[in-house]
Amino acid sequence: MRASDVAYEQLRAEIIDWVLEPGAPLGEIETAERVGVSRTPVREALARLSAEGLVVYEGRYARVAPLSRDRITELYELREALETQAARLAARRRDPERFERLLEEFELGPDAAPSDGRPYFLSGELDAAIDEAVGSRYLRAALDDLRGQMARIRHHSSADPVRLVEATREHVQIVRAILAGDEFLAVHATAVHLHNSRVNVETHLSFDDSVDSSA
Template sequence: MSLVRASDVAYEQLRQEIIDWVLKPGTLLGEIETAERIGVSRTPIREALARLAAEGLVAASGRTAIVAPLSHKHVVELFELREALETQAARLAARRRDPERFAALLTEFRRGPEEGQPLDGRRPYFLSSELDSAIDEAADSRYLRSALEDIRGQIARVRFHARSNADRLSQATFEHTQIVEAILEGDEVFAAQVTAVHLRNSLADVLGSLPG
């Protein structure tokens, strides 16, 4: 395994463990212990931790690194930034959209579970990621996309504790459907408005489910 590859492996594993709350906020990430657990040397771990710190998932002070704390204030500030970025991305996507791609997404969002089958809690998050990608590409703004990518790891970590809320999953799917419809119709104003409503509802849900 090359040094670069080892660093990528360490980064991906630690990032996923943080997002999935396997590594909880405040967990100490010692280089030696983490390297032994993942099965790489300390240098790739150091590089991976630096990347995670740049994303806001790890807090580092000197040689000490911990999983970044996640307070209610931090979540509110994250969603304030997210709303500013994502409403603008939705406006641009409505302006520059590929109708065929958003029409296909609309079909997927409108398709409910098979008759007699329970709601698949993973599907809304998969479709949400697909929508993010479609909006990023349609908006066609490198700086906006870069800013969004910088916070998506933190967003994914916050989302984890809202996944068990079936009512919210259904409501979020409806909100996503409205966003896709607005973009498909080229309605920039409505696309931004429904995106803002979706994010404010998501924030309220997350704050109600976040561990104290």
């Protein structure tokens, strides 16, 4: 693996897991020393993370992208536009066997110990199944760029076990709609899930709107 890929993967994971919190500075020299690579790979990694919206620049200086209410609103508006369209196309082009297996998994419900990551793994599996069913490289690329930002938000805000149960039920409705080939219901179920997800985020995240000069 190239040094720039190593730096990218480590920094991306640290941002998503909140090891590097919103607004944290990302000086090239300090970051290179910590990651164990030279400044050039770090510079390349930061450029990739900036393209994903996980890093912002103020002049020549990089920092972890802040999270303000305006930024959350913009992300969810984009997510709704992309994911409802993806659900519509998945309902039209689905592989029934794959979604039937997913439905069986989701209907088991989240594990008693949410820390094992099962609900989030299944959510990722659903994303992958929908991406494959849609078959659009452009829509998938747009969703991939967005998912890093959403993973960062979800990691911090979705530990509520009640929300895990609700989200699992919502995913069941999405999968059932796709299996039925019901495009309207797939879009509606996805929109409901995203609305509830946004409410959960706004309940659990603390915002410092004053630091988000890029929003």
